[in-house]
Amino acid sequence: MxxxxxxxxxxxxxxxxxxxxxxxxxxxxxxxxxxxxxxxxxxxxxxxxxxxxxxxxxxxxxxxxxxxxxxxxxxxxxxxxxxxxxxxxxxxxxxxxxxxxxxxxxxxxxxCPMVRGAVLENVGRRMGAYQVMTRHREKLVTLGTLAAGLMHELNNPGTAARRAASQLRENLTRLQQISLRFSETELTPEQKRCLAQLQAEALRDRKPQPMSSLEQADAEQELAEWLEDVGVDNAWKMAPTLVQVGWECDDIVCAQHAFPREILSDALNWLEALISSLQLVGTVEESVARVTDLVVAVKKYAYADKNRAGEIDVHDSIQSTLTILAHKFRHKQLTVEKSFAQGMPTLHTTGTGLNQVWTNILDNAIDASPDGGKLSIRTWKDAEFLYVGIADQGQGIPEDLREHIFEPFFTTKPVGVGTGLGLDIAHRIVVGQFNGNIEFESHPGKTEFVVRLPLEAPPEAPAPKPGLDAGIS
Known part of the structure; x- marks a missing residue:
């Protein structure tokens, strides 16, 4: 030995x-x-x-x-x-x-004091290395979770846009075929006026009165039966599209009088294809807008802390974090209730990592919440500080564990689920980077963490003057 x-x-x-x-x-x-x-x-x-x-x-x-x-x-x-x-x-x-x-x-x-000192030195070195390693893994796990959630969020509008584009191609083909058939038929002035009237009405931005599911089903059945009676092909496929944008039998009665039975079906199928195409274009626009919103949220989340000195919009920071974690809220069917104070000023700070604070606190709140529960986020301010409260409806933190809640590696989650670093990291960022504080109140049915942040960054300590005391630390 x-x-x-x-x-x-x-x-x-x-x-x-x-x-x-x-x-x-x-x-x-x-x-x-x-x-x-x-x-x-x-x-x-x-x-x-x-x-x-x-x-x-x-x-x-x-x-x-x-x-x-x-x-x-x-x-x-x-x-x-x-x-x-x-x-x-x-x-x-x-x-x-x-x-x-x-x-x-x-x-x-x-x-043996000599061995004791060497052993304790090893302990300090290894615990430090383990803490760094665990923090690094915590960040990687968080990054992987956020990336997986972001891919899920992007997949939904991407799939919707792709499906709409495919259906739009079918509609354009139908419109072209019907238009060619119309070109081979000599239309009367009345028929042309009716088509122009139908087209103008289809292109008008109509906002129909909202209907219940039962009311909509009845309206679709009534219109489909009427269309079948006048000899229209695809009546049961056409009716839902027309009803969805507020069309009724009276809106298309001119076509029944203007067109003979053999070309009435083409006229109304042309109308349905036009309306459906406009709806699909709207779906593509909404899907692309959703993708753009996600990209903007991720950019805000990722780059908000790049400039150390500057201003931070806390509401914007919270909202981008909520967007990133949206998939986790939906997984547990949680409702987010926001109560943001009006006229909240921006933070003048040199701190970084505020998004990580919201991520860790919200992630814990999601885990603590029962399925179908509610999370509350509120903000307020006083003369010197800005406050953010995040509350869940979980079982609460046991009394005997509360004094340890911000300690590194301490977790109330099951073994293997939590690392015990989320609240430690949040506490270090708020206290060390922003000179703020985190407190919490907890009882069964409600646990709220309150983050207090100074509105103005504290002045930096002056550099020591040269002299005898300059080298003392």
Whole structure:
């Protein structure tokens, strides 16, 4: 063991405090630690190489660390009071390791200050590295969730536009065929006036009175039966299109009188194809507008924090975050109730990351909310601060857990679901970047987080003057 740096200066009497230890000859592939093992130990690598991995909830494995001759590990779960292991440690080459039981580890920590100091130094370094790694994974998971949601949001209007374009092609073909048949028929002045009247009425922006489903079904049946009686082909297909834009039997009665039965069907099918085409063009416009709105929201979300010094519209920031998370609200059928204060000023700040604050708080609120519940977002201000309150209708935060809610790696979610960094990150951004504060109130049926942000950025501290005190920190 004296080949291991951490034990190189230890006295014989201190080393004897370890008691009995296991010397393990471990060939390649030997699993020394498996997830869930209740017995914790301290390990010393005499030779060979090892690999420590953590199995994530999505089935992937995250490399936590690698060890080789001279390294020691296992002190972190012992010192943090863990009740079981969460990682797998496997030999990647033949080697020898020493396993020290928890009792021997604690005796050594109590009797040898030199080893104790080295162990605690390792703990600080490893906890820092683990925190950085977990934060990085948290950001990647958030990014992946947002990207998947964005693709889902873009797919809906994209599919609608594609379907409308396909139907529009069919309508244009029908219009061309009917127009060609009309060109082979000598139309009377009355027939031309009727077609012009129908076209003008179709092109007019009509906003029909809204109808219930039953009323609409009755209107479609009445119109379809009338069209069939006057000899119109596709009457049951044509009727829903005409009723949807407010047409009734009286609106097309001129065609019945102007056209003989053999060409009346062409005249009304031409009208239906024209109206349907206009509706499809509207669908394409709405779909493209939705895509544009999503792109604008993503740009605001992604680039709002690029300039450190500037102004932030909090309402705009919240709205872009809501757009990005829309798929999660729909998945749980949640209603968002917004109560935004009028005339809210912009924040003058040098802080960054405000969108990430809303994302983390809203994501927790969504997880806490029951299906079909409601989330409330409200804003208000006073002379110095701007406030944002985000409330859910969940079960609330238990009293004994509230003091830990902003601690890193602390989570009330099931094992493997949360990393415990969402509120820690939000708290660090609000306090560290914006000099603000986050508080919360919670009881069964309502939990509200309130973010307080100063309207004006605090003045920067003056640089120290040259002199005796300049180098003191």
């Amino acid at each position: 004296r080949r291991v740096p951490i034990f190189s200066q230890i006295k014989d009497e201190d080393l004897s405090c370890l008691g009995d230890v296991d010397l393990i000859d471990a060939p390649t592939g030997t699993v020394l630690i498996s997830p869930g093992e209740p017995e914790l130990s301290y390990w010393v690598v005499l030779s060979g190489r090892l690999r420590m991995t953590k199995l994530e909830t999505d089935g992937t494995k995250t490399l936590m660390a690698t060890f080789e001759a001279g390294d020691a590990f296992g002190e972190v779960p012992l010192l943090t009071g863990a009740t079981s292991t969460a990682v797998q440690v496997k030999m990647t080459s033949d080697g020898e390791v020493i396993r020290v039981g928890s009792a021997g580890f604690w005796r050594l920590m109590g009797t």
